[in-house]
Amino acid sequence: MKDKVITRIIKIAGFSSIIIVLMIFYFLLKEGLPTLGEVALSDLFTTRWYPIEDYFGILPLFSGSLLVTFISIAIALPFGIGTAVYIAEIAPARVKEILKPLIEILAGIPSVVLGFIGIVFLSPTLRETFNLPTGLTAFTGALLLALISVPTIVSVAEDALNAVPQSYREASYALGVTRWQTIWQVTLPAARSGVITAVMLGISRTLGETMAVMMVTGNAPTMLQGIQSIFKPTRTMTATIASEMGEVASGSTHYHVLFFIGIVLFLFSLIINIISSHFSEKNRKEKEQVV
Amino acid sequence: MSNSKISIRNYSLRYSDGVQALKNVSLEIHANAINVLFGPSGGGKSSLLRSINRLIDLADVDETSGQILFNGVNILDKEMPVSQLRRKIGMVFSRPIPLPKSIFENVAFGLRVAGENDPAVLHSKVEEALKQAYLWEEVYDRLDDPGISISGGQQQRLCLARVLALEPEVIMLDEPTSALDPVTTARIESFLQEIKDRITVIIAPHNMSQSARVADYATFFLQGELIEVGAGSKLFVNPQDQRTQDYVEGRFG
Numbered sequence: 046m047k048d049k050v051i052t053r054i055i056k057i058a059g060f061s062s063i064i065i066v067l068m069i070f071y072f073l074l075k076e077g078l079p080t081l082g083e084v085a086l087s088d089l090f091t092t093r094w095y096p097i098e099d100y101f102g103i104l105p106l107f108s109g110s111l112l113v114t115f116i117s118i119a120i121a122l123p124f125g126i127g128t129a130v131y132i133a134e135i136a137p138a139r140v141k142e143i144l145k146p147l148i149e150i151l152a153g154i155p156s157v158v159l160g161f162i163g164i165v166f167l168s169p170t171l172r173e174t175f176n177l178p179t180g181l182t183a184f185t186g187a188l189l190l191a192l193i194s195v196p197t198i199v200s201v202a203e204d205a206l207n208a209v210p211q212s213y214r215e216a217s218y219a220l221g222v223t224r225w226q227t228i229w230q231v232t233l234p235a236a237r238s239g240v241i242t243a244v245m246l247g248i249s250r251t252l253g254e255t256m257a258v259m260m261v262t263g264n265a266p267t268m269l270q271g272i273q274s275i276f277k278p279t280r281t282m283t284a285t286i287a288s289e290m291g292e293v294a295s296g297s298t299h300y301h302v303l304f305f306i307g308i309v310l311f312l313f314s315l316i317i318n319i320i321s322s323h324f325s326e327k328n329r330k331e332k333e334q335v336v
Numbered sequence: 337m338s339n340s341k342i343s344i345r346n347y348s349l350r351y352s353d354g355v356q357a358l359k360n361v362s363l364e365i366h367a368n369a370i371n372v373l374f375g376p377s378g379g380g381k382s383s384l385l386r387s388i389n390r391l392i393d394l395a396d397v398d399e400t401s402g403q404i405l406f407n408g409v410n411i412l413d414k415e416m417p418v419s420q421l422r423r424k425i426g427m428v429f430s431r432p433i434p435l436p437k438s439i440f441e442n443v444a445f446g447l448r449v450a451g452e453n454d455p456a457v458l459h460s461k462v463e464e465a466l467k468q469a470y471l472w473e474e475v476y477d478r479l480d481d482p483g484i485s486i487s488g489g490q491q492q493r494l495c496l497a498r499v500l501a502l503e504p505e506v507i508m509l510d511e512p513t514s515a516l517d518p519v520t521t522a523r524i525e526s527f528l529q530e531i532k533d534r535i536t537v538i539i540a541p542h543n544m545s546q547s548a549r550v551a552d553y554a555t556f557f558l559q560g561e562l563i564e565v566g567a568g569s570k571l572f573v574n575p576q577d578q579r580t581q582d583y584v585e586g587r588f589g
Contacts, residue, residue: 215391216433220446220498221423230445234436 073311077304084298089305094266096289096299103306108269109183109279110310113258114251116187116275117194121247124191125198126233126240132199133206134228145203152196156189160260163189168261175276181263183279189257194247201246205239206232238324245321249314252283259284282306341367341506341536342388347402349383351395357383359560360402365506370528370537372551372568374544376589379557381540385508388538389425390418406506423450426499430511430542432491434483439475442483442494443501450502465501468531469493470523489520496524506536514542525550544584548572556580 080089084101091102132144167188168180209232217227233240263278266285286303293300342365349358358380365371373381386392388404390411403410411421423446435442443462452458462479466472471493475486483494492512499507509528513521528537528550541547547554551568556577564571564580575581583589 210433211394212429212431212433213435215394216429216495217435217445218394219389219391219422219427219429220449220502221419221421222446222449223419226449230437231435237436 070311073304073308077301077306077308080298080301080305083301089302092268094285096293096302099298101298101302103282103302103309105266105268106280106282106285106306107309109262109266110252110281110283112183112269112274112279113186113190113262113281114248116184117190117251118244118248120187121191121194121198121251122244125195125243125247126202128195128199129202129206129240129243130228130233133203134224134232145200148196148199151192152200156193156254156257157260159189159192160257163257163261177276179263179278181261181278182276183262184275186258186262186279186281187275189261190251190254193254193257194250197250198243198247201243202236202240205236205243208239209235238327241324242321245317245324249317249321252313252317253310255281255283255287259287264288282310286310339367340364341406342538343403343405344384344388345403345405347384347387347400347404349380349387349392349400350398352398353396354398357560358387361560361562362402363555363562363565365536365538366553367536368533369552370532370539370550370568372547372554373538373540373557374547374551374554375557375563375583378559380560381557382510383560384557385427385510385538385540387412388506388508389422389427390416391422391427393418419449423502424504425506425508426502426504428492428495428499428507428509428512430514432488432495432515434486434491434494437483438480439483439486439494440479443498446498446502461501462497465497466494468500468527469497470527471497489516492516492520492524496527500531504535506538507531509537509539511540511542513546521546544586548584556583558583 080101089101090104091100092104093100093102094105128144128148132141132148136144163185164181168182168185170180171177171182171185172180213231213235214227217231218224222231258281262280262284264280264284265278266280267274267277269279286306289299290303293303344361344363344365347358347361348356350356361380361384373384375381383392386395387400388406388411392400400412402412404412406421406425409416435445437445440462443465444458447458447461452461463472463476466475471490474490475481475494478485483491486494492515496512513524516524525546528539531537532552539550541550548568551572553565554568554571555565556563556571556575556579558579564575564577566576571580572584575584
């Protein structure tokens with residue numbers, strides 16, 4: 046009898062998360078899809094975002110998100126993987142014991158605090174170093190986002206490296222292979238799917254982050270124009286939703302378009318999640334083969 | 337007595353957790369012969385093998401003392417170039433561990449790292465090694481498949497080929513057939529008989545019967561101590577030490 050009650054409670058808890066996700070998805074669709082009736086697709090996919098005068102071109106926001114995410118991952122990827130390799134393969138036990146908790150603390154810092162640091166320190170520094178008209182640029186946001194995604198990448202990638210059996214390293218060393226060659230050609234490839242999952246999680250963290258980017262990217266919904274856009278203000282999809290949702294009239298076209306942007310974001314993270322779960326599934330199967 | 341390939345002199349090894357893995361071991365490894373190390377697990381066989389190719393560098397070792405001379409050089413010397421040493425003294429492990437690479441690359445990897453980059457040379461050496469390990473016929477048409485995709489017995493022969501490709505002077509096998517079926521085991525044993533004229537073999541079998549089958553020379557280890565050493569034909573038939581006799585006759589272990 047007691048068993049049955051507990052089983053039922055656990056069942057409800059399990060199903061509730063599914064139901065909540067479905068409800069969020071339903072809500073997004075309900076509020077976002079009317080966009081398609083109110084704004085022509087040809088107007089939606091234009092380069093001018095100026096909602097007060099009914100210009101709802103979402104491409105600048107789209108390109109802003111992609112630009113910031115791309116630069117951020119380009120920075121976070123080598124840095125994160127490098128740190129993970131150092132912790133898992135090279136650092137002496139004592140250094141490891143200090144580094145790992147530190148990285149986890151970094152992961153716990155609220156993004157608004159990082160945004161604050163970005164405004165008072167990072168952005169003036171960048172402005173002076175590169176002699177820019179403003180320090181609030183795509184690059185500033187990307188740097189901060191890299192700081193946010195690195196701990197995620199490090200901790201997942203480090204777990205993946207640790208899961209590589211010691212016998213792999215021994216087998217490689219026994220062939221006269223050096224430590225570096227073993228890391229790059231044996232250990233990392235053996236942990237490949239876990240490392241890819243780490244990067245995917247980092248990307249979805251970056252894409253979804255709102256507060257820090259909103260504070261430091263300058264919030265100008267301009268279209269991507271070549272390489273110099275990196276050092277110009279931009280605006281991401283998330284920052285747009287966060288900054289405009291508060292002022293918009295409920296049920297207006299602008300309101301619906303903001304939800305439509307939400308749907309696009311949702312699809313993005315869905316795709317990234319599918320890719321990363323594909324790799325972690327693959328990882329699990331490979332592990333079973335090893336054991 | 338044939339000549340000595342590796343000479344272990346008063347070698348002791350203690351791990352950081354306090355375990356004294358080897359106690360004052362002195363032993364000659366005979367060239368061009370199958371040298372068997374046997375005894376119950378925890379006896380120090382693996383530790384000795386891993387000392388000879390310096391794989392113990394990876395473990396938490398507290399202290400070593402004594403000497404291990406290979407071609408007259410003390411390989412425990414800090415200055416010893418371990419990569420070159422490991423190419424000359426190859427090792428096959430109890431579990432086949434194909435590296436996360438193709439079948440071809442598993443064999444070519446060690447050669448590449450040793451500086452061989454000519455594709456034609458690599459190809460002929462890989463083929464030669466796979467033939468020596470009796471694997472070529474089974475994999476020649478799928479060399480680009482991952483090493484993990486072949487069966488356990490094939491994987492172990494792949495690991496053997498990987499070592500043979502480097503043309504080692506000594507090959508060490510730590511329980512090489514513990515995960516294999518009897519047919520593959522017999523193949524590997526007869527293979528060892530073939531190569532021993534060219535390559536010195538050190539093997540730590542996982543059971544007594546294999547030890548007795550393959551040994552030219554045998555050494556009995558018990559709890560880190562070398563108890564008895566002798567020609568295989570004598571040691572298993574007429575052991576001198578009571579403990580060896582008990583173990584050989586299956587009274588313990």
